[in-house]
Amino acid sequence: MQSRPPQIALIASGTCVVAVVALIAGSFEFGPHAQHMTAHILTMNVAAPMLSAIVLARCRMPARGVSLLWFSTVVQIAVLWTWHAPIAQELIFHAPGGMGAVHIALLVAAIAFWVSLFSLPASSRWQAIPALLLTGKLVCLLAALLVFAPRTLYGASAHAAPSLDDQHLAGLLMLVACPLSYLVAAVFLTVYLIGAAEPSGAAAPIQRAS
Secondary structure (H helix, E strand, C coil): CCCCCCCHHHHHHHHHHHHHHHHHHCCCCCCHHHHHHHHHHHHHHHHHHHHHHHHHHHCCCCCCCHHHHHHHHHHHHHHHHHHCCHHHHHHHHHCCCHHHHHHHHHHHHHHHHHHHHCCCCHHHHHHHHHHHHHHHHHHHHHHHHHHHCCCCCCCCCCCCCCCHHHHHHHHHHHHHHHHHHHHHHHHHHHHHHHHHHHHHHHHHHHHHHC
16 A cells, blocks of 8 residues: 655644734734634634544545546635635625535535545655645735735625725735645655655665675
């Protein structure tokens, strides 16, 4: 059976996100949008990696194809951008159970992404790195729109009037915390792949010498 990349990458990425969110939370007062963004971050970048690590540790899942990784990557990005569109946010804030549906959709999409990423066959594991970097980059783009928007993009929530500062803080949380998890996982995976390639490269000179 093929060895899997260490699931410590998932745990490390989630831990880094928790630390960053806790640091920002201690410095700012969160409005409704920042609170919901915190819930999104904890769902996609902490709960999903942790649950994926548990699934991968307890279940002997067969290696998956590259097409499944890129499909889950596109789905995760599409779900994230769709739920953060102004019209979708308007429905979420005013529909009963809307926020719960969002969290469930984000959690399922994120778990599918992480599981498919770490279930790649050994010959295709390098493709996890561009998938992680692409996801992190598009998350950064969405966060930048929230941070640098000159006006509020979303209407009033059920609890408060729209606030530009609240929107900027929500974007700042996403800008710092979300890409960090994908970057940390990419770094751990890169180190793993380099380490896995070294023994086979070092064995050849030894055999020739013998």
